[in-house]
Amino acid sequence: MELEKAYNPKEKEGEIYQMWEKGGYFTPKKTHKKPFDKTQGRPFTIIMPPPNANGALHIGHALFVTLQDIMIRYHRMKGDSALWLPGADHAGFETQVVFDKKLEKEGRKKSEIPKEQLLKEMMDFTLSNKQIMENQLRKLGASCDWTRAKFTLDDDIVKVVYSTFEKLKQDGLIYKGNRLVNWCAKHQTTLSDVEIKYEERTDPLYYIKYGPFKLATVRPETKFGDTAIAVNPKDNRYKNYVGAEVEVETILGKAKIKVIADESVDMEFGTGAVKVTPAHDFADYETWQRHKNEIPGPKIVIDKYGKMNELAGPYAGMKILEAREKIVADMIAKGLLDEKEIDKNYKHNVAVCYKCGTVIEPTLMDNQWFVKMTEKPASGGLSLRDLAVEAVKNQEIKFTPQRFEKIFLQWMENLRDWNISRQIPWGIPIPDEKSKLKTQKSKITTEENEPEQVFDTWFSSGQWPFATLQNTQKGDFEYFYPTSVMETGADILFFWVARMVMLGIYITGKAPFKDVYLHGLVRDKDKQKMSKSKGNVVDPLGTVEQHGADALRMALVFANSPGQDIAFSEDKIIAQKRFANKIWNASRFVLQQANTLQTSDVWKSPDIGCLIESKADEEILKALQETSKEVTKDIETFQFHEAAQKIYHFFWHTFCDVYIEQTKSQIANCKSQNEKGNTANILLYVLRESLKLLHPFMPFITEQIYQMLPNKDAKALIIAPWPE
RNA sequence: GGGUUCGUAGCUCAGUUGGUUAGAGCGUUCGGUUCACAUCCGAGAGGUCGGAGGUUCGAAUCCUCUCGAACCCACCA
Numbered sequence: 135m136e137l138e139k140a141y142n143p144k145e146k147e148g149e150i151y152q153m154w155e156k157g158g159y160f161t162p163k164k165t166h167k168k169p170f171d172k173t174q175g176r177p178f179t180i181i182m183p184p185p186n187a188n189g190a191l192h193i194g195h196a197l198f199v200t201l202q203d204i205m206i207r208y209h210r211m212k213g214d215s216a217l218w219l220p221g222a223d224h225a226g227f228e229t230q231v232v233f234d235k236k237l238e239k240e241g242r243k244k245s246e247i248p249k250e251q252l253l254k255e256m257m258d259f260t261l262s263n264k265q266i267m268e269n270q271l272r273k274l275g276a277s278c279d280w281t282r283a284k285f286t287l288d289d290d291i292v293k294v295v296y297s298t299f300e301k302l303k304q305d306g307l308i309y310k311g312n313r314l315v316n317w318c319a320k321h322q323t324t325l326s327d328v329e330i331k332y333e334e335r336t337d338p339l340y341y342i343k344y345g346p347f348k349l350a351t352v353r354p355e356t357k358f359g360d361t362a363i364a365v366n367p368k369d370n371r372y373k374n375y376v377g378a379e380v381e382v383e384t385i386l387g388k389a390k391i392k393v394i395a396d397e398s399v400d401m402e403f404g405t406g407a408v409k410v411t412p413a414h415d416f417a418d419y420e421t422w423q424r425h426k427n428e429i430p431g432p433k434i435v436i437d438k439y440g441k442m443n444e445l446a447g448p449y450a451g452m453k454i455l456e457a458r459e460k461i462v463a464d465m466i467a468k469g470l471l472d473e474k475e476i477d478k479n480y481k482h483n484v485a486v487c488y489k490c491g492t493v494i495e496p497t498l499m500d501n502q503w504f505v506k507m508t509e510k511p512a513s514g515g516l517s518l519r520d521l522a523v524e525a526v527k528n529q530e531i532k533f534t535p536q537r538f539e540k541i542f543l544q545w546m547e548n549l550r551d552w553n554i555s556r557q558i559p560w561g562i563p564i565p566d567e568k569s570k571l572k573t574q575k576s577k578i579t580t581e582e583n584e585p586e587q588v589f590d591t592w593f594s595s596g597q598w599p600f601a602t603l604q605n606t607q608k609g610d611f612e613y614f615y616p617t618s619v620m621e622t623g624a625d626i627l628f629f630w631v632a633r634m635v636m637l638g639i640y641i642t643g644k645a646p647f648k649d650v651y652l653h654g655l656v657r658d659k660d661k662q663k664m665s666k667s668k669g670n671v672v673d674p675l676g677t678v679e680q681h682g683a684d685a686l687r688m689a690l691v692f693a694n695s696p697g698q699d700i701a702f703s704e705d706k707i708i709a710q711k712r713f714a715n716k717i718w719n720a721s722r723f724v725l726q727q728a729n730t731l732q733t734s735d736v737w738k739s740p741d742i743g744c745l746i747e748s749k750a751d752e753e754i755l756k757a758l759q760e761t762s763k764e765v766t767k768d769i770e771t772f773q774f775h776e777a778a779q780k781i782y783h784f785f786w787h788t789f790c791d792v793y794i795e796q797t798k799s800q801i802a803n804c805k806s807q808n809e810k811g812n813t814a815n816i817l818l819y820v821l822r823e824s825l826k827l828l829h830p831f832m833p834f835i836t837e838q839i840y841q842m843l844p845n846k847d848a849k850a851l852i853i854a855p856w857p858e
Numbered sequence: 859g860g861g862u863u864c865g866u867a868g869c870u871c872a873g874u875u876g877g878u879u880a881g882a883g884c885g886u887u888c889g890g891u892u893c894a895c896a897u898c899c900g901a902g903a904g905g906u907c908g909g910a911g912g913u914u915c916g917a918a919u920c921c922u923c924u925c926g927a928a929c930c931c932a933c934c935a
Contacts, residue, residue, distance in 0.1 A: 400934055408935050417933040709883050723894030
């Protein structure tokens, strides 16, 4: 058989993938019996983080595919029941943002599209992206079990989500709160605490007169929502006022306001006295909660479009910044604010929407669903937070790199309740008691129709490991759960991993995975973060077309070290493309030797030792064994880059540069045909075992060559036995 | 305010529990080969491992301080 001189990845990759998929190799057999132990093999499960079905895969996806596929292929070859369960995420808010942009581009207004049609369009959009994505995963060589693929909007998954919602409700862990929420005026939805980020801004700090007080504030426009003035109880300056109602002159005329004492007030800041605006500030809201009996409740003065409402009198209808400017000017005019006292260089952090950067308006809403993170369930046991903390502290869940354990636990310390309501159309609708009532008793129609809400997408994906396995094949959950490794990006540790741990243990009683491996971000050439919604993604499929999936995968894993960001550059891929070519040509040489020198079928002999003719033979076999050991250890301990570099080095610089070169003279000097055959057989053996070690990293080229070997020890390399 | 990561060859980065002449890819210099390799092989140049101090027989690796870069968390108006 004549091989091309240069390796051409394009030709065969698709064919090989089909051979694998049609051969059923991706679908594990549940042959091992409990209790699972190392001697007989065991289930090894990875639940694929379902990519957001709102665009094409980016290079970051290629990284996770590579890392997870390495583990899966390794364990499959080792004889474990290796399940890699693929999926796709409808990605609620994320997809909504992408789709809104698409509408905007097309010059269409979301508000003018009937909801039913909008949802249909979004579903079409999502499903077509899902399709594209799945084919891209195939091109990257992902050996996942497509027969078990799940989508977050599958009926059975939604059912699980509803049942979890019900259980939480019955346990008193979910409540509909009249609570302060993070409101994004641009996206017209609330957001959870992890969906906001903080930006440092420089804004003027105003000192406004409040009767006998002077109060420092960045937001004078919220003064219409003030319900009290707070001072520190230890502050002697204001001692006499505490508990009293003071009369103050405001731009809307005279008013009375109560003075309260609260520990949270910093005497050093500003004047040591602070206005309390519970409807629009988290700290103030909490202050009010502590003084509920003394002062009036929150007064909302800003509406959901970010405009002042009727409580703002003449400023009603104005946008926040416009109103602020106007109010400041009017206050100066009325002598309520001294222009000279404005601190124009005041630096502070402002909460903004993580997607659009719009300033988040804390606002009071009464129809929002919250999950209690720190309270014990009615049926007994630990709070959601403590379930997760315990599991991590007990080492039921281990992190790689280890430092994330600390980060995880630290985050758990200061958790607030989780807002799971979103006011966007795209997502799993939150079951609404009122609408249920309506359908049951048609008489109740006076009730104001509540806007439909959907779950935070992380509420559903937070249940992914058990929700999927409970709805694939019968017995899957019992066999594959808890899963082995959760491999995902460090950037969604809080969004996703934390929620999976909490909900997973809460529902199933077991941590959903044993190991968490976190990779860093693949950044673009300028070290900028890539993201679909930003539109700066690099299409990994173009790279596959050009250089082959193996080169891309090897380049990614070569550059990766756990938890560290990596910069993507083409020369790394080209280097690995050369390596693929090296593998190809070494194989070409070995196969040629085998063809011309082979005299017997001695390579079927299990005892490779009796073929040794020279010191070189001995050494290469020793080096191979050493490399196998190291590579195995490195994969087991998640040091994939180390494993990749070791097998790379062995193959190129030990096998090719040293051993193959030696065999040339060795073969020439051999006395008998049999000796020559022996050498050829060692070449074949070392090549075959090397291909096995390389296969998790570079599956296509290794399988292609393996299929041509005369000394195959399995039907396909993908299921060939891993070297001891 | 708290925390984390990074600073190693011209560039991009590895270096797991401290141990002989500190590594890879790309680049670069010289030589060879085109008899598996639109190439490949051999040899070389290039690093006081951000800085200072300490622990140790021995530190890029551990400790303290310090400079520089990035990031995460946090309700200071």
